[in-house]
Amino acid sequence: MNSPLAGERELMLTGIGGQGVQLAAQVIAQGAIADGKEVLVFGSYGGMMRGGNTDSTVVISDQPIEAPPVLSATWSAILMHHQYWAPLRVLISDGGLVLVNTSVFEDQLDRDRYRVVEVPATDVATDLGNPLLAAMVMAGVYGRTSGLVSLDGLVEGMRRSVPPYRSQLIEANEAALAKGWEMAA
């Protein structure tokens, strides 16, 4: 019998407030739903203000989610910034997938223990015209490298996640997602 846990994939994201960590989590989660998957999201409580710590947990599966909202291990991680990543560091599973924003991340990674994908997300986003698109670049890379969310799903997920007062950014977000997807080829 296959374990009911076999198909579950965890993602934990960390960064500093303002980098779009919560939006990236929402886009990936909404994208997975658009692709017909089961999803769970739990954000950290407290100061998700600009400059403060911000992190989020996403679980994706083809089956109903068995994982509780607080994880003690994660299959994958998105590191937007190093400042608050210490608690996450020990939770990354052996053989896991780690996407790191090399534009700003300054710390050692256990490269023997898990697969590291380097993404100069903030630089790429700046080239696209807005450094705040870094999280969308990262989401695009994540969708393709993880194999968990399609590009169509991510774009749909982004459309569902962006609030109406930010609708002017939808086009730029879509370009950033596509750029990330292309980089992961």
Added chain:
Amino acid sequence: MSERVLIEGSEAMARAAVAAGCRFFAGYPMTPFTELLEHMAGLLPEVDGVCMNAESELEAVGMAWGAATTGHLAATGSTGQGLSLMQESLSEITNARLPLVVFNMARGQGDYFQATRGGGHGDYRHIVLAPMDVPEAVELTQLAFDMAGQWRTPVMVLGDYYLAHTYQAVSVPSFDTAAPEVPNWALDGSTGGSGAAKIVSPLGGGVEGEEGFDLGAHYAACAAHIQAMATGVEPLIDAGFCEDAELVVAAYGSVGKFVRYACLRLRDAGHRVGYIRPITLWPFPSEAVHKAASGSAKAAVYEQNMGQMVDDVRLATMGTVPVEFIGGPSWDHSGFGIGPDINVPDISERILETMP
């Protein structure tokens, strides 16, 4: 059913409540109940319902009580502290035989006794349902309103911080905007001649010489009704891997989901452990718990408190299997019941230490 959406537990429960026919809600903000109140305030006007931000939990339960007497599906809620204030009313509403749904978004699991025994006066009980996650909370919210109407009783949905704030993909039923059918016992505001009741009281009621006037007879009828619910409400339980388990672990609510996950992982690692998760906390699924634990050498109960449901598990198993308490309170600075011990490795370790 509508399409699947990613929403937090508070919103999912609010949408499920309105879809189930809830048309009146009153509450006073308090974490982790606040978002449920906010979502009800946003949703109820869409169906010509009413949501009141009361001045206190006492006032909120009073408003909901009043709304319930009109035969419309009403609900209130709070967290443990607010529920303390509501206890007198919950006792009286039970004896008044009124349908009401109470969302208890508790801070941790210290309020199991408060929820299942009730802190009010008298010999009352009401139904208590404890969902483990957002999809189950949607189902049980619908069930809560169905049961409240069917049994004319308060039904408590017992959640917590995790349930309130976790986002999951769920299908929430669409709203039925048809005017609800008003039951014949409801008050209609008229003072005579309509044929409708003029009083719905925890003290019975009616006219001297008619059935219902005698207080002793009323309490006897209430007692009979409690007994009818105790035996007539279908006890719900989720259990797994109990058949060949050396140890079965009981837990409820969100914490039950952590325990269930720990057991799934331990099973994957070859440990013969099973889990039982009572969903109806009153009536407690005693027979099912007894049966699930009967083949194992030992049972354990994990709760985030000093040991409350463990009493019900011991009563259910009646000494046929040793029952060990392996939980304990765990708090962080917030006091919201999201302590550091509530994690799968810690729970798994306690389970392994308890294995026979």
